[in-house]
Each structure stands twice: as structure tokens, then as C-alpha cells.
Amino acid sequence: MSDSPDVSRAVVTPVRVVIALCLLAPFVALLWVGSYAKTDPAFAGIPFFYWYQMLWVIISTALTMTAYQLWRRDQRARAAARTQDGGASE
Structure with a gap:
């Protein structure tokens, strides 16, 4: 309908929330x-602050x-979804 290209917007998903956390x-x-x-509790003589x-x-x-692994999986899933959507609409 319009000649403007599709703009992929950032989507907040549960996976991306976990990545952020x-x-x-x-x-x-x-x-x-x-x-x-x-300083307490010490671990093997090392004060708490350091260990x-x-x-x-x-x-x-x-x-x-x-x-990183979650991000890669999310990117692969988005690319696969984009490929499926692009193939179905043609």
C-alpha cells in the first residue's frame, strides 16, 4: 500500500528482559x-570485601x-520469522 520500507522496531520480550537483568x-x-x-565473614583468611x-x-x-547466548537465540528466531513472513507474503 505504501512505498515506505518496513522499519523493524525494538520489541520488549521476556527473553530481552532476562538479558537486561x-x-x-x-x-x-x-x-x-x-x-x-x-570484613566478616572471612573465607580462607580473605576478608569478605575482597572475596x-x-x-x-x-x-x-x-x-x-x-x-549472549539468549541474544543469539533471539536474533536467530527473529531472522527465521522474518524469512517466513517474507516468503509467505511474496
């Missing part, structure tokens, strides 16, 4: 310094990997 969690956990600014931050390095890596 995976990427936001480390920031919230580490920027809220008052929650871990203490908590080092633990978040590992957790952040896992959350970032999870977000």
Missing part, C-alpha cells in the same frame, strides 16, 4: 558498596555468557 545484576551488586563493606568482589567476577562472566 543478566547484564544489570553485576552493576547493582557491586555499586551497592554498603552491602559488602565489611565478594572476586566472586562477582565469576558470576558476571556466567551472566554475560548467558545473556
